[in-house]
Amino acid sequence: MSRYAERTEVPSDRSRAEIERTLRRYGATQFAYGWDRNNATIMFEIAERCVLFRLPLPDRNAAEFTMTKRPGVARTESAAENLYEQAVRQRWRALALVIKAKLEATAVGITTIEQEFLAHIVLPGGRTVGEHTAPAIAAAYAGGRVPALLPGGDVR
Structure with a gap:
């Protein structure tokens, strides 16, 4: 199965800027951004609620980047970096899509800011x-009874 925007050429900083513009357009009153080795983080305030998204970043040393499909054959440093x-670009595009979809759903009354975020x-x-x-x-699902997905169905 292919991933959304898996071949995107949109730079991560452009996706982040798009998220910021989208938030502003839908009424956000504050925005902040930061990153560390494992996550990029965005925070914003909208409808008097502070919202935090942590975008998990891949491990740049993972075999999916450093090794070819042939066992034991390493990629060049530049190929691994690419x-x-x-x-990373794909993840930023996906986050931009998610936030935009949530905000549009709230704007047209399908749901609310609190429900979406x-x-x-x-x-x-x-x-x-x-x-x-x-x-x-997790504890409820592990030890309790979960309601049926459809009315009239069996309780798990």
């Missing part, structure tokens, strides 16, 4: 709703 940069809303203390609730959700 593949790594391609993967719930897992990424920052709570007092700095954790997101998703970080706060994920362990409880």
